[in-house]
Amino acid sequence: MDQKLKENFDKLDQKFTDQITTLNQILRDRMEEFDQEIKKFAENIDNQININSNNLKKLKEEFNLFQVKIEEQITTQKEINIDLIQDFDKQFTKDKRDLEENLEKIKAEQDVLKISYTVNEKQLLDKIQAMIFSEIKNVCSDKEREILMNIWIKELKNIITDFEKLKKMNPKEFSLKIEEISDTIKVFKQKIIK
Numbered sequence: 001m002d003q004k005l006k007e008n009f010d011k012l013d014q015k016f017t018d019q020i021t022t023l024n025q026i027l028r029d030r031m032e033e034f035d036q037e038i039k040k041f042a043e044n045i046d047n048q049i050n051i052n053s054n055n056l057k058k059l060k061e062e063f064n065l066f067q068v069k070i071e072e073q074i075t076t077q078k079e080i081n082i083d084l085i086q087d088f089d090k091q092f093t094k095d096k097r098d099l100e101e102n103l104e105k106i107k108a109e110q111d112v113l114k115i116s117y118t119v120n121e122k123q124l125l126d127k128i129q130a131m132i133f134s135e136i137k138n139v140c141s142d143k144e145r146e147i148l149m150n151i152w153i154k155e156l157k158n159i160i161t162d163f164e165k166l167k168k169m170n171p172k173e174f175s176l177k178i179e180e181i182s183d184t185i186k187v188f189k190q191k192i193i194k
Contacts, residue, residue: 152185155184
C-alpha cells in the first residue's frame with residue numbers, strides 16, 4: 001500500500017507539476033499577449049498624441065493666421081473710418097463756412113432791404129402827407145382864415161381857463177408860459193394876415 005500510495009502521490013504530484021507547468025505556460029502566453037496589446041495600445045496612444053499634436057499645431061497656425069487677418073481687417077477698417085470721419089469733418093467745416101457766408105450775404109441783403117424799405121416808406125409817407133396837405137389846403141383855401149380864427153379862439157379859451165393855474169406858477173415858469181402864449185398869438189396873427 002505504501003507503494004500504491006507513493007505511486008498515486010507521484011502521479012498526483014506529476015499531474016500537479018504538469019498543471020502548474022501548463023498554467024505557467026498559459027500565464028506566460030497571456031502575459032505576452034497582454035504585453036503585445038499594451039505595446040499596441042501605447043503605439044496607438046503615441047500615434048493619437050502625434051495626430052492630436054499635429055492637429056493642434058495646425059489649429060494654432062490657422063488661429064494665428066485668422067488673428068492676423070482679423071487684426072489687418074480691423075486696422076484697415078479703422079483707417080477707412082478715420083478717413084471717412086476726416087472727410088465728413090472737412091465737408092462739415094466747408095458746409096458750415098458756406099452756410100455762414102450765405103447767412104452773412106442774406107443778412108447784408110436784408111439790411112439793404114430794410115434800409116431801402118425805410119427810405120421808400122419815408123418817401124411814400126412824405127408824398128402822402130404832401131398830397132393830404134395839398135388837398136386840405138385846396139379844400140380850406142377859402143376857409144383858412146376862418147379855421148385859423150376858430151383855432152385861435154380855442155387857444156385863447158384854453159389860456160383863459162388855465163390862467164388860474166398860471167397864477168400859481170413860480171415867476172420863471174409863468175414868464176415862460178406867457179412867452180409861449182405870445183409866440184402862439186404871433187403865429188396866428190401872421191397866418192391870418194397872409
